[in-house]
Structure formats: C-alpha cells, structure tokens
Amino acid sequence: MIPSLSLGPLLAGALACISAVGAVLVPGCQVVAPPEKNLTSVRTAEITVPAHPFGVVYAQQHDIAFVALKTSLGVLNTSAFTPSLIHEIPLPAPYVSVSGGMGIALTHNGRHVLVTAFSTALIVIDAAKAAAGSPDAVVGVLNGTVAAGHSAIEVTTTGDDKYAFVSQEDGSLQTGERGTIEVFELQRPAANGTVSGTYVGYLILGDEVVGTALSPDGRILYATSETASNGTTQGTLSVIDVEKLKTDPSKALISNVTAGCGPVRVVVSRDNQVIWVTARESNALLAFDASKLISDQSAALLASVQVGTLPVGLIFAGANERRILTANSNRFASLDPSLYGNATTGLSVVDVDAVIRGEQANLGQIPTGSFPRELAISPDGKTILVSDYGSLMIQAVDVSTLP
Numbered sequence: 001m002i003p004s005l006s007l008g009p010l011l012a013g014a015l016a017c018i019s020a021v022g023a024v025l026v027p028g029c030q031v032v033a034p035p036e037k038n039l040t041s042v043r044t045a046e047i048t049v050p051a052h053p054f055g056v057v058y059a060q061q062h063d064i065a066f067v068a069l070k071t072s073l074g075v076l077n078t079s080a081f082t083p084s085l086i087h088e089i090p091l092p093a094p095y096v097s098v099s100g101g102m103g104i105a106l107t108h109n110g111r112h113v114l115v116t117a118f119s120t121a122l123i124v125i126d127a128a129k130a131a132a133g134s135p136d137a138v139v140g141v142l143n144g145t146v147a148a149g150h151s152a153i154e155v156t157t158t159g160d161d162k163y164a165f166v167s168q169e170d171g172s173l174q175t176g177e178r179g180t181i182e183v184f185e186l187q188r189p190a191a192n193g194t195v196s197g198t199y200v201g202y203l204i205l206g207d208e209v210v211g212t213a214l215s216p217d218g219r220i221l222y223a224t225s226e227t228a229s230n231g232t233t234q235g236t237l238s239v240i241d242v243e244k245l246k247t248d249p250s251k252a253l254i255s256n257v258t259a260g261c262g263p264v265r266v267v268v269s270r271d272n273q274v275i276w277v278t279a280r281e282s283n284a285l286l287a288f289d290a291s292k293l294i295s296d297q298s299a300a301l302l303a304s305v306q307v308g309t310l311p312v313g314l315i316f317a318g319a320n321e322r323r324i325l326t327a328n329s330n331r332f333a334s335l336d337p338s339l340y341g342n343a344t345t346g347l348s349v350v351d352v353d354a355v356i357r358g359e360q361a362n363l364g365q366i367p368t369g370s371f372p373r374e375l376a377i378s379p380d381g382k383t384i385l386v387s388d389y390g391s392l393m394i395q396a397v398d399v400s401t402l403p
C-alpha cells in the first residue's frame, strides 16, 4: 500500500486558504472542453474484452482484478503490465437482462465482489472462487423493492461490510423519479458460503443519483445527484450520516451543496478532509472542504479545475494522493456529433499541489479508447486500470510514467 503520510491536514489547510482569498464560483455547464496537452509519453497498454466494460476493481488476491462485462464478471490476471482476461463468471440472468452488470465494489475484507445491474438487485460473488474461475462463484442476490428504484448503479459497503449502500439512479414512481440510496444489511456468509441480506429502506436525493463514497472514518456517505430536482441545471453533492442510514435511512441526510452540472462520481481524500467530484457537464473536477460541507455550505467549494470533456470516473494516484486522474468520457459524441464530434477522450492528470497553490493544475490528457468510464488502482499503486466502455477495452496505465 502507499504509505500514509501526514501531508493531509496541510493540504486541507492550504486549500482552505485559497477559498479565504476569494469565493470559488460553482462552474456552469460547458459543452466541449478546451484542448489539453497530449500526454503521449505515459506508458499504457490495452486489451479488448467481449462486452462493454463498466465497473473495475482490484481483488485482494495477488494479481487479480474484476470487471463488470454486462452478463458476466470478467476476471483479469494483472501479473503482467498488460492484463489478460482469464475467466468470465456468468451473472444471474434474471437480473442482468436489461442493462447488465454495471457498478462494482470489493468488500473491505476482500471476500466478496458486489455488482449492480440496473435492477432492484445487488449480486454477491465470492472473490476467491471467481479468481479461480469457479462457476458457482455467485453466492447471493439481494433483491430490494421497486419503491427504492430499479436502476441500481453504484455500491459502497461500510468498513465492517455489514451494510451495503446502493445508488438507485432513477428512483421510482413512489419517489417522484428522484434517485435514492437504498440500504441493505448483509448477513454473515452461511456455512455453505451463501450470502443473504435484508432490505432496510432508502433515502431520496435529487435526480439521477450515481456516485457514492464512504469517508475513511466510516461516518459519512457522500452521494452525487446529476440535477437537484428543483428546476436548476446544477446537481448536488449530498452529505449523509452513515449511522442513521443503517437504521432510519429517510432521516439520514445532513446537507446538500450545488456541485456543478451533472456531478457523477465522488472520492474522499485519505485524510478525510477534501471531497473531490467530477461535474460531468461542467467538464470540471471540484474540491470541497469536508467540514464546511456540514458547517458552512456556501464556503465549502475550495477549487474548480478544468478537465476534459464529460469526465466520469476519478481516482487518486501517486504517493500522498498528489495526482488525480479523471476519465473524460465524451460519452455523448455518438448521440450528438454536431456538439461533441470534435472532442477527444482521455484521462486528465491533475496536480493536487498546483490546485492548492491556485495554479494551472491540469497537466494534460492521456489518450484512451472511447468512453473511458471507471478507474481502479492496484494495491501497490503502480498500475491504474481504465474501462473504455465504448471501445470494449481495458487499458492499463503505468503510474510511474505520469507527469
């Protein structure tokens, strides 16, 4: 693992200084991002996979990663820099018939992979069995209720893996089609390895709830809504009390802030102090002060960084989380070529220290295939995997070659 040094408090302190100098404006919407420097010197490698790859995550097992491939869970051997697809574990047909496997998470104890499939359900897979290619690796399906939503997209577990929080992007008629966070309590695996769970309830947020992230201390869940559901183009970042979410989800919301146009993914710095969000239709990476998200929302936005077109996934890289990569999806290129036809895809590399100093922080863009969507970093911090949803590719990025 990357050593955890005490740069964090300094970082938040320095970021807080920027906001003291002048309020940071929430960015509006933007169509195509300005061109970025082309980072062709970064070492990458790619493989093609048999279906559109969505969520990707490394296992705790040595040299293994998992990727959601629509009707199967792909198992990657990552012992070499260029990964290889070694197994496909079929996902249960009734749940993957509409959109297929999407979001993915590894439980903190490394035993299970959780996969969403734009349905009511959460699919539970035994990580060791999957790594070994065992066809009985699917050990459970937690099926929720239509009321909470039937468009499960991302999932996060509590630190003790006793609860799973699923973003139900579009909610249901009962929620006024506002998205929700649906809560499941996970039971300990039975002697035969099967995992069951109970549905607890849900919390209604704004429209199109997708990205979720747990604070490292396990107390707060952050979630993004693409629009606030109150007639504005801006979306929101919501701050949610994890203890309340476990017992009384509908009362768990602490606060919301506006978070640019179409915020879709969120990550939390290891020191718990800075929350980073991709605002997709703003082509921006936003940094928020975690404590001000609760105490002083109007001053919570610390920085807004211009990245590439329609960023989705984001991930920390490098020692002390000094870099952030965003997956610039340009995902609407095929839907609206007249607007997006000239835009490129890639991974913007953002220098966190330059964000602190208030300087130009975007170091350029690493070229990718089409619609780069999600990112994962290897346990040793050396390799990042990218799912190129549009071009059916998994790309590896050599972290040591980043600028």
Ligand SMILES: *[C@@H]1O[C@H](CO)[C@@H](O)[C@H](O)[C@H]1NC(C)=O
Binding pocket: 038, 040, 344, 367
């Ligand atoms: C960046 O470089 C790559 C590799 O040389 C090239 O294929 C791509 O077209 C370049 N992109 C831009 C936007 O110049």
Ligand SMILES: *[C@@H]1O[C@H](CO)[C@@H](O)[C@H](O)[C@H]1NC(C)=O
Binding pocket: 063, 077, 078, 079, 080, 086, 131
């Ligand atoms: C991964 O590939 C390496 C090199 O081919 C091989 O030695 C290793 O056994 C493979 N691991 C698994 C889990 O298949």
Ligand SMILES: *[C@@H]1O[C@H](CO)[C@@H](O)[C@H](O)[C@H]1NC(C)=O
Binding pocket: 094, 095, 120, 121, 143, 144, 145, 146
């Ligand atoms: C899962 O639950 C939903 C909502 O209750 C239900 O409509 C659906 O039939 C269930 N799926 C299966 C395969 O049992």
Ligand SMILES: *[C@@H]1O[C@H](CO)[C@@H](O)[C@H](O)[C@H]1NC(C)=O
Binding pocket: 190, 191, 192, 193, 194
């Ligand atoms: C596994 O054990 C659980 C709990 O005892 C039981 O409900 C389930 O039917 C068993 N499954 C199989 C495949 O044996």
Ligand SMILES: *[C@@H]1O[C@H](CO)[C@@H](O)[C@H](O)[C@H]1NC(C)=O
Binding pocket: 204, 205, 206, 207, 228, 229, 230, 236, 253, 254, 255, 256
């Ligand atoms: C947060 O936003 C949601 C969705 O727009 C709204 O229902 C809720 O009242 C807001 N809560 C706060 C505390 O602002």
Ligand SMILES: *[C@@H]1O[C@H](CO)[C@@H](O)[C@H](O)[C@H]1NC(C)=O
Binding pocket: 228, 230, 231, 232, 236, 256, 257, 258
């Ligand atoms: C919409 O909701 C957001 C988040 O709760 C709030 O900041 C914003 O002021 C609201 N806009 C309107 C027009 O009510």
Ligand SMILES: *[C@@H]1O[C@H](CO)[C@@H](O)[C@H](O)[C@H]1NC(C)=O
Binding pocket: 338, 339, 340, 341, 342
């Ligand atoms: C795309 O590039 C072409 C050629 O440079 C230009 O004519 C066209 O206006 C551009 N389209 C957009 C939407 O910027």
